[in-house]
Amino acid sequence: xxxxxxxxxxxxxxxxxxxxxxxxxxxxxxxxxxxxxxxxxxxxxxxxxxxxxxxxxxxxxxxxxxxxxxxxxxxxxxxxxxxxxxxxxxxxxxxxxxxxxxxxxxxxxxxxxxxxxxxxxxxxxxxxxxxxxxxxxxxxxxxxxxxxxxxxxxxxxxxxxxxxxxxxxxxxxxxxxxxxxxxxxxxxxxxxxxxxxxxxxxxxxxxxxxxxxxxxxxxxxxxxxxxxxxxxxxxxxxxxxxxxxxxxxxxxxxxxxxxxxxxxxxxxxxxxxxxxxxxxxxxxxxxxxxxxxxxxxxxxxxxxxxxxxxxxxxxxxxxxxxxxxxxxxxxxxxxxxxxxxxxxxxxxxxxxxxxxxxxxxxxxxxxxxxxxxxxxxxxxxxxxxxxxxxxxxxxxxxxxxxxxxxxxxxxxxxxxxxxxxxxxxxxxxxxxxxxxxxxxxxxxxxxx
Ligand SMILES: [Zn+2]
Numbered sequence: 001x002x003x004x005x006x007x008x009x010x011x012x013x014x015x016x017x018x019x020x021x022x023x024x025x026x027x028x029x030x031x032x033x034x035x036x037x038x039x040x041x042x043x044x045x046x047x048x049x050x051x052x053x054x055x056x057x058x059x060x061x062x063x064x065x066x067x068x069x070x071x072x073x074x075x076x077x078x079x080x081x082x083x084x085x086x087x088x089x090x091x092x093x094x095x096x097x098x099x100x101x102x103x104x105x106x107x108x109x110x111x112x113x114x115x116x117x118x119x120x121x122x123x124x125x126x127x128x129x130x131x132x133x134x135x136x137x138x139x140x141x142x143x144x145x146x147x148x149x150x151x152x153x154x155x156x157x158x159x160x161x162x163x164x165x166x167x168x169x170x171x172x173x174x175x176x177x178x179x180x181x182x183x184x185x186x187x188x189x190x191x192x193x194x195x196x197x198x199x200x201x202x203x204x205x206x207x208x209x210x211x212x213x214x215x216x217x218x219x220x221x222x223x224x225x226x227x228x229x230x231x232x233x234x235x236x237x238x239x240x241x242x243x244x245x246x247x248x249x250x251x252x253x254x255x256x257x258x259x260x261x262x263x264x265x266x267x268x269x270x271x272x273x274x275x276x277x278x279x280x281x282x283x284x285x286x287x288x289x290x291x292x293x294x295x296x297x298x299x300x301x302x303x304x305x306x307x308x309x310x311x312x313x314x315x316x317x318x319x320x321x322x323x324x325x326x327x328x329x330x331x332x333x334x335x336x337x338x339x340x341x342x343x344x345x346x347x348x349x350x351x352x353x354x355x356x357x358x359x360x361x362x363x364x365x366x367x368x369x370x371x372x373x374x375x376x377x378x379x380x381x382x383x384x385x386x387x388x389x390x391x392x393x394x395x396x397x398x399x400x401x402x403x404x405x406x407x408x409x410x411x412x413x414x415x416x417x418x419x420x421x422x423x424x425x426x427x428x429x430x431x432x433x434x435x436x437x438x439x440x441x442x443x444x445x446x447x448x
Contacts, residue, residue: 030084030085030088030318031084031113031114031117032050032079032080032081032082032083032084032114032117032118033066033079033080033081033084033315034077034078034079034121035066035077035078035079035080035315036075036076036077037065037066037069037070037071037075037076037077037078037258038071038072038073038074038075038076038256038258039074039075040075040126041074041075041126042125042126042128043074043075043126043128043129043254043255043256044074044075044076044077044124044126044127044128044129045074045075045076045077045127045128045129045130045131045250045251045254045256046077046078046079046121046122046124046127046129046130046131047062047065047076047077047078047079047080047131047133047247048062048078048079048082048118048130048131048132048133048214049061049062049063049078049079049080049081049082049133050062050079050080050081050082050083050084050086050087050133051082051083051098051099051132051134051214052083052086052092052093052097052098052099052134053083053085053086053087053088053089053090053091053092053093053094053332054086054090054091054092054135054332055092055133055134055135055232056135056236056239056331056332057133057135057230057232057234057236057239057240057242057243058133058134058135058228058230058239058243059080059081059087059133059316059331060236060239060240060273060316060331061133061230061239061240061243061244061247062078062079062080062081062133062243063080063081063314063315063316063331064240064244064269064272064273065078065080065244065247066078066080066315067313067314067315068260068261068262068272069258069259069260069261070258070259070260070261071256071257071258072257072258072259073255073256073257074251074254074255074256074257075126075256076251076256076258077121077127079118079121080315080316081315081316082098082114082118083098083111083114084114084318085110086098087316087331087332088318088320088329090332093111094110095109095110095111096109096111098111098114098115099212099213099214100209100212100213101115101212102115102119102212102213102214102216102217103211103212103216103217104212118214119217122214122217122218122221122223123221123223127223128169128170128171128223128224128254129171129223129224129225129226129250129254130214130215130218130223130224130225130226131225131226131227131228131246131247131250132214132215132225132226132227132228133227133228133230133243133247134154134159134227134228134229134230135155135229135230135231135232135239136153136154136155136156136157136229136230136231136232137153137154137155137231137232137233138150138153138154138155138231138232138233139153139155139156139157139193139194139231139233140153140154140155140156140157140197140199140229141153141197142197148233154199154229155229155230155231155232155233155234156194156195156196156197156229156230156231156234156242157196157197157198157199157229158178158179158181158182158185158196158197158198158199158226158227158228158229158246159178159199159200159201159215159226159227159228159229160174160175160178160198160199160200160201160226160227161174161200161201161202161203161204161210161215161216161219161225162174162200162202162203162204162219163175163200165219165222165224167222169222169224171224171253171254172224174219174224174226175198175200177224177226177250177253178198178226179198180249180253181196181226181228181246181249181250181253182196182197182198184245184246184248184249185242185245185246185249188245190238190241190266194231194234194238194242196242196246199229203216204216215227226250228242228243228246228247230242230243236273237266237269237270237273238266240269240273241264241265241266241269244264244269245264248264275291276289276290276291277289277290277312277313277314277317277328277330277335278290278312278313279310279311279312279313279317279319279328280310280311280366281300281302281308281309281310282302282303282306282309282310282345283309284350284364284365284366284436285301285345285365285366285434285436285437286300286301286302286366286436286437287365287366287367287368287437287438287439288328288413288439289368289413289419289439289441290328290330290335290336290413290414291414291419292414292415292416293328293335293336293413293414293415294336294412294413294414294415295336295337296336296337296339297336297337297338297339297413298339298341299339299341299388300325300338300339300340300341301340301341301343301345301423301434301437302340302341302342302343303342303343303344303345303434304342304343304344308321308326314330316330316331317329317330317335319338324337324339325337325338325339325340326338326340336413343431343432343433343434344431344433344434345433345434345435346425346426346433346434346435347435348382348383348424348426348435349365349380349383349424349435349436350364350365350436351363351364351365352365352377352378352380352383352424353377353378353380354369354375354376354377354378355375355376355378355401356369356371356374356375356376357371357372357373357374358373360378363438364438365424365435365436365437365438366436366437366438367438367439368419368438368439368440368441369438369439369440369441370441370443371404371440371441371442371443372442372443373403374401374402374403375387375401375402375422375440376398376399376400376401376402377397377398377399377422377424378398378399379396379398379399380398382426382427383396383398383424383425383426383427383435384396384397384398384424384425384426384427384432385397385398385422385423385424385425386422386423386424386425387402387407387420387421387422387423387440388407388411388420388421388422388423389407389408389409389410389411389412389420390402390406390407390408394432396427403442404418404442407420413439416444418441418442418443418444419439419440419441419442420439420440420442421437421438421439421440422437422438422439422440423436423437424436424437
């Protein structure tokens with residue numbers, strides 16, 4: 001009973017997320033995601049991560065807010081991956097520093113679409129507060145302590161461009177708000193060394209670099225803006241922890257309420273950022289649940305002469321075409337590589353009857369099922385079943401009870417050797433056509 005419930009929730013979760021992101025992009029044409037949370041109103045907080053591609057604390061934190069936070073009161077907009085191209089390349093800025101392009105930008109600059117797009121969001125009449133996430137070097141300290149802790153470092157600080165803003169806004173006292181956030185963060189610091197300080201860049205008084213930045217563009221356009229820096233000296237999940245502490249306090253100040261799908265501590269956050277990434281190709285025809293996947297997944301059925309279509313459960317995931325296939329990226333990391341096998345598709349069915357551990361059920365293609373003992377796909381006319389890694393000839397493998405021990409471990413999609421592909425083909429005279437597939441995950445420790 002408990003298992004069925006989990007399975008139902010799992011499917012719902014998947015559909016919701018994939019519905020939200022609809023990334024649907026073609027390889028090498030990456031644009032940022034824009035996710036609206038809650039119900040639009042004129043007190044919207046805009047949260048931005050990933051302006052620099054080598055700052056995972058910021059983009060992972062914003063991505064978690066986009067996917068794992070449920071806004072129950074108020075309006076929150078999230079752009080977790082503003083400079084998506086540079087995130088995938090693990091580069092600060094593949095076309096130069098995007099955060100220096102807000103005062104002026106050349107019309108030929110490849111970043112112009114992202115810069116103009118985010119400017120439009122910043123200027124939206126509903127946006128009343130902006131939070132901009134960064135990972136900075138060392139630890140900012142107002143006085144010199146040592147090489148890594150001094151006034152020239154940026155890590156673990158709350159940044160404002162000036163103390164107060166001249167326009168009417170409930171958030172015009174930048175210093176007071178950032179100070180409240182710092183207090184909250186410091187109450188929850190893992191270590192005294194990590195404590196946050198306020199850094200006022202006094203931008204208008206002559207900080208030439210910051211004059212070109214996103215937050216300065218915001219405040220000069222009547223939008224209160226705060227930058228939050230985590231330290232590059234910390235592990236990614238610890239940076240995310242500090243970002244989330246700060247973000248939650250800013251949201252509280254703005255009166256935005258939410259539920260979070262995990263506990264706010266470094267250990268739970270580590271689990272969240274390392275959890276499986278789901279990808280569907282061509283509207284659920286091919287489905288991958290990537291949890292510690294093998295470096296390469298071969299024989300992925302892709303239709304001939306068609307641009308790749310895919311959706312992911314994370315706005316930080318992307319498939320990039322290369323010489324022999326598609327590389328699956330997640331933030332700064334490469335998860336796996338898909339090697340295609342070009343084949344015609346068939347729409348014969350979108351589900352099939354199976355028997356799992358003595359229980360019959362109908363499974364949707366493009367999903368995953370957990371199995372303790374065995375799986376059997378029931379025979380259906382015109383359909384050839386291929387359990388990848390079972391047998392060696394392309395014969396129909398329906399009506400056979402198959403256990404983990406019957407499948408060659410090297411054909412699993414995960415390194416642990418628990419997750420396998422079951423594919424369906426329509427049998428026809430001019431070659432079999434690919435109908436769809438599902439995944440079977442054998443529970444650890446059982447293989448009878
Ligand atoms: Zn930065």
